[in-house]
Amino acid sequence: MTHKIAGKWFRGVITLLALSGLAAPAGALDMMIWDQNLDTKLAYGESQGGAMHGQIVRDASGGVVILFSRSDLERNRTLYSGLRSRYEGEVRGGQVLIKVPGGLQTLEKFLAGYKLKLELTEISGGR
Incomplete structure (x- = not known):
């Protein structure tokens, strides 16, 4: 009898963890795109389920700085080494477009090398 109660309790805890998002990391990789002076954030993305989901300011243009940040869990893995x-x-x-050795490459192609599909939604805004 005690075994059944413990089993039900454990399943309940697992269900709560899954629903709360605590059982898995929210995003292993975050991305921010800023203007060259780091004054205005133009885009943000978070990896989830094999894709980099995010938003970009509709009329953004010009030189940018692209920043990536890995979660603590991901730092111990080699997926984004x-x-x-x-x-x-x-x-x-x-x-x-991202500067890589050899020139400019689309961010979409760059992220594909890390097995991530780019999904950016345009939002209104501006500099």
Whole structure:
């Protein structure tokens, strides 16, 4: 009898953890895109389920700084090894370009190398 009660209690705790989001990290990788002077945040994204979900200011353009931040859990893994915390780049026509050795590359192609699909939604705003 005690075994059944303990089993039900354990399942209840697991269910609560899953519903609260505490059982899994919210986002292993965060991304922020700022203007070159780091005055205005132009985009934000968070990895979840194999995609980088986020928002970007609709009329953003020009030189940018792209910052990546890994969760504590992710720092102990190797999924994003080699990813630097800061990159230079540009926004042109709503598309984010990142400077890599050899030139500019779309952020979408860059993140695909880390098995992440880019999903940015445009929002209104401006500099």
